[in-house]
Amino acid sequence: MKKIGILGGVGWASTVDYYRAIAQGAGQYFAERGHGSPLPVPPMTIESVTQAKTRALRGVAGDEGSWAGFDVVFREALLTLERAGCDFGIIASNTPHARLHAIRQGVSMPILSIFDATARVTAATGASKALVLGTTVTMQATDYADQLAQEGITANDRLPAAEIAEMQAMIDSEFYGGASAAARNRLLTYCNRHAEPGTAILLACTELPLAFPDHLDDPVFEADRHLFVNPSAAHVAAALKEALQG
Numbered sequence: 001m002k003k004i005g006i007l008g009g010v011g012w013a014s015t016v017d018y019y020r021a022i023a024q025g026a027g028q029y030f031a032e033r034g035h036g037s038p039l040p041v042p043p044m045t046i047e048s049v050t051q052a053k054t055r056a057l058r059g060v061a062g063d064e065g066s067w068a069g070f071d072v073v074f075r076e077a078l079l080t081l082e083r084a085g086c087d088f089g090i091i092a093s094n095t096p097h098a099r100l101h102a103i104r105q106g107v108s109m110p111i112l113s114i115f116d117a118t119a120r121v122t123a124a125t126g127a128s129k130a131l132v133l134g135t136t137v138t139m140q141a142t143d144y145a146d147q148l149a150q151e152g153i154t155a156n157d158r159l160p161a162a163e164i165a166e167m168q169a170m171i172d173s174e175f176y177g178g179a180s181a182a183a184r185n186r187l188l189t190y191c192n193r194h195a196e197p198g199t200a201i202l203l204a205c206t207e208l209p210l211a212f213p214d215h216l217d218d219p220v221f222e223a224d225r226h227l228f229v230n231p232s233a234a235h236v237a238a239a240l241k242e243a244l245q246g
Contacts, residue, residue, distance in 0.1 A: 002042065003243075004022065004043070005081030005109070006090055007049070007074065007078060007089060007091045007096075008048045008049075009051055013176075013178055013206075014093060015046065015048060017216060021233065022041070025217070025236060042240075042243040049074065054096075057070040061140045064102070074099070074103040075105065088111065089110070090111070091111070092206060094135070095137045095205070114234070114235045117235045117237070118144070118235070121220060121234040125220055125229070127227060128198070129153065129154050129155075129156075129196065130148055130156070131155075131156045131191070131195045131201045132144045132155055132156060133203060133204055133205065134203075135167075135171060136164055139158070174187075175207035175208060183211050188224050188226075191224075203230055206232045209228075215230065218233055219233040
């Protein structure tokens with residue numbers, strides 16, 4: 001099996017969930033093939049960055065130079081994983097993927113994109129429209145929209161600044177370290193306001209799927225009359241597929 005490098009810490013709850021999902025997914029894979037206990041798990045190394053630091057280093061959309069400090073932190077973390085002998089890397093967070101084109105410069109090992117994995121899974125649902133929910137960075141960027149367009153899916157136009165700020169505040173207050181009791185209802189109210197029938201809703205912040213604990217490992221699921229796509233689960237599935245090829 002190939003060794004996976006997990007760049008985590010943004011935030012810690014999603015990092016834990018990535019590790020758990022990879023380990024359990026590998027166990028299920030080998031159990032289904034008759035492997036005895038203990039079930040194999042891909043070798044993994046986690047390099048955890050400090051979310052408070054990376055949040056403070058976020059730049060301004062459209063200003064490449066303003067992201068230099070942010071990019072360096074993630075690039076150095078990936079290089080640490082590379083030196084640890086990882087065969088490929090994954091970033092257990094949506095937000096840094098908007099900077100992947102810069103972060104991966106100078107990194108030799110492959111980095112699996114959450115955008116690619118999510119677009120493929122969304123296309124398989126047959127949906128023609130998507131609503132992308134996530135942090136301010138994710139919702140201001142066009143990365144998901146661009147990748148979805150290659151699969152024939154139209155993403156929502158950029159929401160008003162106040163709506164994007166509300167989603168960021170929701171993530172910070174209701175989802176930090178897990179999902180509060182009010183998190184699911186608040187998220188669903190937001191979805192009801194913005195998602196037309198038949199729209200695939202991308203929970204494109206690794207904390208948002210925590211509102212649906214029964215579906216943490218499902219790349220696609222239906223709940224409360226909505227079709228949801230879980231980019232984290234799609235990303236984990238892609239990482240498992242890559243790891244088990246080795």
